Amino acid sequence: VIWMTQSPSLLSASTGDRVTISCRMSQGISSYLAWYQQKPGKAPELLIYAASTLQSGVPSRFSGSGSGTDFTLTISCLQSEDFATYYCQQYYSFPWTFGQGTKVEIK
Amino acid sequence: EVQLVESGGGLVQPGGSLRLSCAASGFTFSSYAMSWVRQAPGKGLEWVSAISGSGGSTYYADSVKGRFTISRDNSKNTLYLQMNSLRAEDTAVYYCAKDLDKDILTGYYDYWGQGTLVTVSS
Numbered sequence: 001v002i003w004m005t006q007s008p009s010l011l012s013a014s015t016g017d018r019v020t021i022s023c024r025m026s027q028g029i030s031s032y033l034a035w036y037q038q039k040p041g042k043a044p045e046l047l048i049y050a051a052s053t054l055q056s057g058v059p060s061r062f063s064g065s066g067s068g069t070d071f072t073l074t075i076s077c078l079q080s081e082d083f084a085t086y087y088c089q090q091y092y093s094f095p096w097t098f099g100q101g102t103k104v105e106i107k
Numbered sequence: 108e109v110q111l112v113e114s115g116g117g118l119v120q121p122g123g124s125l126r127l128s129c130a131a132s133g134f135t136f137s138s139y140a141m142s143w144v145r146q147a148p149g150k151g152l153e154w155v156s157a158i159s160g161s162g163g164s165t166y167y168a169d170s171v172k173g174r175f176t177i178s179r180d181n182s183k184n185t186l187y188l189q190m191n192s193l194r195a196e197d198t199a200v201y202y203c204a205k206d207l208d209k210d211i212l213t214g215y216y217d218y219w220g221q222g223t224l225v226t227v228s229s
Contacts, residue, residue: 032214049213055217
């Protein structure tokens with residue numbers, strides 16, 4: 001099983017801030033990593049896959065980077081609609097696993 | 108328009124069984140792998156199971172292996188999750204999710220259903 005450490009678990013930020021979320025793997029996964037956004041009561045939405053490929057329709061202020069064991073999701077200029085919980089997910093090997101989540105809240 | 112609609116959730120006693128369904132529309136169902144992902148109340152996401160487009164390959168999380176069975180009926184555009192020997196820790200919202208890429212099991216999802224709540228309690 002590949003263990004994932006996502007940090008921070010809670011991030012307080014203001015509109016316009018640049019924020020970064022980290023996801024660290026217990027072993028290398030090449031670039032087999034996705035990022036999702038989830039708002040309360042809603043299903044997750046895909047933001048990034050293959051570590052850095054932006055899903056169609058996702059604003060360009062979202063970006064992903066990293067490979068191997070260390071990955072980052074960056075929101076360059078936080079908007080009001082970005083306050084949500086973010087999850088990383090590895091699909092390198094079964095069982096596929098999600099990070100614990102990072103809640104981005106208004107400061 | 109792609110739509111995934113889950114059904115079959117509800118209240119079940121520990122040790123009981125339940126079958127979830129996910130009706131798909133708006134895409135060529137048989138060309139895409141599908142998965143079930145669950146979320147316990149107030150908790151994070153947990154991948155449960157995946158199935159290839161043909162149904163010939165299936166995969167499970169250790170927590171459900173031997174108790175849950177994923178299947179699909181491509182003639183009915185429907186995904187299933189048969190859940191047996193249910194435990195309190197299986198209580199969660201269960202989502203079905205569609206792989207982004209066609210004809211290959213990729214593991215990242217571009218469409219999700221709205222979820223169906225399964226509560227295991229006496």
